[in-house]
Amino acid sequence: MKNTLLTILGLFIAIGLQGQSAEERGIEIAKAADAYDQGFGSSVTKLTMILTNKQGQESTRYMSNQTLELTEDGDKSLIVFDSPRDVKGTATLTFTHKEGSDDQWLYLPALKRVKRISSNNKSGPFMGSEFAYEDLSSQEVEKYTYKFLREEEINGVNAFVVERDPVDPKSGYTRQVVWYNKENYRLEKMDFYDRKNALLKTLTYAKYKVYKEKHWRAGEMNMVNHQTGKKTQLNFDDYQFDLNLKESDFSQNSLQRASR
Amino acid sequence: MILRLINSTPINNRWRNTFSIGSLLLLLSFPTIAQDDESIFKEFSGYVGADYRYFFEDGLYNGQKRSFPSLIIQPEYLYEWNGGDNRIKFIGFGRFDRDSRRTHFDVRELYYQTVKNSWELSVGFKKVFWGKTEAVHLVDIINQTDFVESFDGEEKLGEAMVQLSYSSSVGTFDLFYLPYFRKRVFPGERGRLRTSFIINDDDVAFESQAEETRPSFAARWSAFTGPFDLGLSYFNGTGREPFFRATNGGGFQLFYGIIEQVGIDIQATTGPLLWKVESIVRRSDFQDMWALAAGIEYSFFDIASTGLDIGIVAEYLHDDRGLLSFSSLDNDLFTGARFAFNDTQSTEFLIGGIMDLDKSTKLWSIEGSRRLGNSWKAEIEMRLFDDVDQNEFLNFIRRDSFLQFSLNKYF
Numbered sequence: 001m002k003n004t005l006l007t008i009l010g011l012f013i014a015i016g017l018q019g020q021s022a023e024e025r026g027i028e029i030a031k032a033a034d035a036y037d038q039g040f041g042s043s044v045t046k047l048t049m050i051l052t053n054k055q056g057q058e059s060t061r062y063m064s065n066q067t068l069e070l071t072e073d074g075d076k077s078l079i080v081f082d083s084p085r086d087v088k089g090t091a092t093l094t095f096t097h098k099e100g101s102d103d104q105w106l107y108l109p110a111l112k113r114v115k116r117i118s119s120n121n122k123s124g125p126f127m128g129s130e131f132a133y134e135d136l137s138s139q140e141v142e143k144y145t146y147k148f149l150r151e152e153e154i155n156g157v158n159a160f161v162v163e164r165d166p167v168d169p170k171s172g173y174t175r176q177v178v179w180y181n182k183e184n185y186r187l188e189k190m191d192f193y194d195r196k197n198a199l200l201k202t203l204t205y206a207k208y209k210v211y212k213e214k215h216w217r218a219g220e221m222n223m224v225n226h227q228t229g230k231k232t233q234l235n236f237d238d239y240q241f242d243l244n245l246k247e248s249d250f251s252q253n254s255l256q257r258a259s260r
Numbered sequence: 261m262i263l264r265l266i267n268s269t270p271i272n273n274r275w276r277n278t279f280s281i282g283s284l285l286l287l288l289s290f291p292t293i294a295q296d297d298e299s300i301f302k303e304f305s306g307y308v309g310a311d312y313r314y315f316f317e318d319g320l321y322n323g324q325k326r327s328f329p330s331l332i333i334q335p336e337y338l339y340e341w342n343g344g345d346n347r348i349k350f351i352g353f354g355r356f357d358r359d360s361r362r363t364h365f366d367v368r369e370l371y372y373q374t375v376k377n378s379w380e381l382s383v384g385f386k387k388v389f390w391g392k393t394e395a396v397h398l399v400d401i402i403n404q405t406d407f408v409e410s411f412d413g414e415e416k417l418g419e420a421m422v423q424l425s426y427s428s429s430v431g432t433f434d435l436f437y438l439p440y441f442r443k444r445v446f447p448g449e450r451g452r453l454r455t456s457f458i459i460n461d462d463d464v465a466f467e468s469q470a471e472e473t474r475p476s477f478a479a480r481w482s483a484f485t486g487p488f489d490l491g492l493s494y495f496n497g498t499g500r501e502p503f504f505r506a507t508n509g510g511g512f513q514l515f516y517g518i519i520e521q522v523g524i525d526i527q528a529t530t531g532p533l534l535w536k537v538e539s540i541v542r543r544s545d546f547q548d549m550w551a552l553a554a555g556i557e558y559s560f561f562d563i564a565s566t567g568l569d570i571g572i573v574a575e576y577l578h579d580d581r582g583l584l585s586f587s588s589l590d591n592d593l594f595t596g597a598r599f600a601f602n603d604t605q606s607t608e609f610l611i612g613g614i615m616d617l618d619k620s621t622k623l624w625s626i627e628g629s630r631r632l633g634n635s636w637k638a639e640i641e642m643r644l645f646d647d648v649d650q651n652e653f654l655n656f657i658r659r660d661s662f663l664q665f666s667l668n669k670y671f
Contacts, residue, residue: 025273031589051604059604059634085670086637088305101531103484111414112389116489120532124562124569128604172565194565248378253426257375260303260338260347 026146026162033185034141039188040215042068042245048235051129054228059084061127067260068245074098075138078249080258081127089259093250094119096138107255114252123172130201130223130232132172135192143167149177154189158182173200186216194227201225210239306351308333309668317659321456323449331356332668334368345375351418354671355409359451362408368418385418387498390480390493392527392536393553395575395614399523399538402478402497404442411453411657417442431483438476441466441498441516453571457512465505466498467517467545474498474518487530493523503546519544532559536575551579555594573612574576588602591617596605602618605631619649639666 020028049061062082069075074096078092089109094100102119122134144164152161159179166173174197179189187205194200207219221234248254313328333354342346351368371384388402396413403416422437447454453655468474476497483490499519507513521542522549528535534557541550555575563570573596577589596612608626624644631637648658 038416053604083634084606084631084636085305086307086631086668088670104566112387113391114389115483116527116529116534118529118532118534118559118561120559121561123565125567125602128567128602128606170561172562248427251378252432253380253425253427257344257347257373257380260301260340260344 022145022148025148026164027141027179029148029160029162029185030141030144030146030164033180033187036185037215038069038071040212040241041068042066042242042243043211043217044238044243044245046218046237048237049127049129049131050233050235052233054230061129064185066245066249068247068250074102074140076247077138078250078255078258080260091255091259093252093255094137095250096140098140098142102137105181105252105255107259109259112256120170122166122168128145130225130230131234132170134166134171134173135168135203135223144176151182152179155181157188159188180224182217184210184214186218199226209239215241270522280520298323299341301338301344303338304336305338305671306333306335307668307670309666311664311666313662313664315452315660315662317589317661319452320656320659321454322477324452324454325450328362328452330358330362343417346407347373349373359408359448359452361445361448362451364406364408366406366417368416370418370602378427380423380427382423385420386422386423387416387418388421390482390491390523390525391538392489392525393538393555393575394536394557394573394596395555395612396553396577396589398551398553399493399525401493401500401521401523402436404444404500407444418559420562431481434482436476436478436480438478438497440474441472441474441476442464443472443516444500444502444514452662453657455512455656459512459514463507463512464502464514464516467515467597468498472498474595479596486517487528489525489529491525493521493525495519495521495523501543515546517544517546518541532561533557547581549579549581551577551581553577561639569598569600569602571598571600571601572596573598577614588662589614591615616649616652619652620647621649621652621654622646623654635670637670640664641666 017198025237044066045064047063047065049063051059051061061084063079064082065077065079067075067077076096077094079092081087084255091107091189093105096101103118104117106115106117107113108115123132126130126133126136147163149161149163153160155224159181160177162180163175165175172195173192175193176194177191178187181188186208189205191199192201192203192204201223203221203223205218205221209219210216217236217239219236306654309332311330311332313330315326318324318326336354337350338347341528348371350370352365353368353501354365355363357363367385369386371382371386373380390400390402391397391401402421403419405413406415406417409415419438420440424435426433443461446459449458466474474497476495478493478495480491480493497518498516502514502516505513505515519542521540523538523540524539526536536557537554539552540549542548553575555573557571557573557595559571561569573594575594577592577594579590581590592614594612594614596610599609601607607630608628612625614623624646626642627640629637629639642662645654645658648654
């Protein structure tokens with residue numbers, strides 16, 4: 001009896017899905033992924049960035065990041081650089097918006113100056129790495145249009161493969177192809193296509209850990225640039241979700257204090 | 261607390277450490293020193309550097325040298341406890357130079373800060389920056405300029421203060437009590453970028469009977485809304501900028517008057533284009549003035565997908581003191597371009613020029629920097645004084661165009 005019910009339910013879902021366009025299914029997955037991670041509140045983490053050039057030479061940067069989740073508007077985040085030592089204490093404060101440009105301030109410790117900067121730089125490299133600014137900014141659903149491509153197995157897990165196109169014309173990409181884990185919607189892999197629609201970079205996620213029972217965070221992200229042969233590894237350590245950060249922790253005074 | 265110390269490390273070592281940090285630190289941190297180690301953060305950092313400055317021409321005045329090798333040290337120490345709600349910060353600075361006056365040491369910062377909710381209290385020596393424009397910093401008045409370090413006014417001396425700051429949804433409110441005034445220091449006999457006469461410490465007069473101990477007060481409100489960032493500031497006390505006064509003996513004297521200054525600074529950030537305005541009105545018994553700086557900054561990002569950013573800056577500068585203006589920026593136009601390659605070594609260039617719109621004077625500058633390895637940085641700087649009008653203050657230093665190389669090691 002139970003089996004029959006499930007089969008009927010399954011049939012209804014299958015019929016329902018057939019009636020859904022690839023675009024509808026794509027945005028549904030993106031929204032589900034967003035909803036799945038909702039409620040993390042705030043997080044703090046330490047980052048290590050390892051840049052490798054074509055010849056295999058490495059250089060390492062250290063920084064810390066704190067994020068505050070907002071539901072009505074985009075998230076707020078604060079990044080502080082610890083190395084290279086000549087930029088130690090340089091910090092950025094970003095208020096992401098679901099629509100329109102983000103607000104961004106830069107703190108320069110040598111001058112003690114807080115400077116509002118243009119957030120138009122999307123495609124430029126972040127700290128000389130293979131990550132562009134837009135790869136690291138808060139991934140709001142509204143920043144892309146979506147198209148469901150297929151389901152497939154990747155790294156031994158079942159995944160939804162969705163194409164997403166950046167809404168912002170300043171983006172360095174025509175499209176991205178995203179592999180969402182079917183079970184918990186965490187990202188497994190992402191392909192980036194440049195403005196000429198050629199494959200530019202591939203990002204893979206590894207060493208996932210789950211926090212507060214449902215918030216999956218990768219411990220390692222690897223970005224490989226196929227066109228230049230350079231790569232950047234980003235490691236996340238000491239994730240903390242229980243600090244209960246407030247909006248006041250993202251003020252201009254907080255920005256100056258965070259720079260240490 | 262004592263028990264914990266004995267248990268954790270041999271007591272001799274522990275005490276030696278404590279005393280080496282300094283008794284002031286111990287006193288201030290005493291009430292909370294028994295905190296968990298996790299909420300304590302301490303770090304020693306800073307840089308040492310060497311630079312070589314070469315002047316293209318002989319100086320106008322007797323005794324001036326042409327080449328200046330120089331050594332710099334900037335140690336920094338931070339001690340935070342209560343998870344950053346309390347901190348002591350120290351930044352020292354020292355330069356050894358051929359010019360005895362440019363050889364100088366300063367406490368840039370040495371302050372205690374405590375944070376409670378949206379309130380922040382700082383006591384000690386500190387640096388504070390106000391303003392928006394790039395070519396001049398009109399509203400930025402808290403700290404005295406370190407004139408021997410940089411003649412363009414970008415470097416500042418540490419200023420003793422009590423600062424109370426409150427952050428709210430309608431902006432940040434700051435109150436300052438500045439108990440002690442610091443005089444501007446000028447180059448010595450061998451030094452360049454100076455006037456024909458040497459300005460000694462004794463050649464200084466104050467309007468206030470209390471001289472340096474006449475306290476100053478300041479207040480500032482700053483906020484942002486939509487694309488706008490704005491600040492309103494007020495200062496009452498001994499002006500940081502001296503007047504030059506002829507003495508009976510035919511020499512010159514520096515005079516620091518009591519001033520009141522109101523300043524406003526606004527920036528509008530519209531996509532790649534930033535609009536900036538700063539203006540001040542200053543009143544004193546000797547001179548009233550107003551000045552304005554207004555301009556734009558436009559950025560081209562990631563040009564041809566190379567990562568290169570080019571920023572263009574144009575600013576108009578006006579000072580109604582005209583020829584009496586210390587800065588010589590009475591009716592001038594600043595234009596500049598910044599090239600940031602955004603490569604692993606953070607290579608950057610800055611090219612700029614200030615042109616006087618009434619006179620022939622032009623001032624050019626080129627600055628470049630590049631990281632070497634992970635913790636070294638090479639810098640180059642060139643300043644050119646071109647066709648300086650003889651009625652301008654800059655006429656004193658018209659032969660002081662120079663080229664400088666620097667190498668810094670950060671730790």
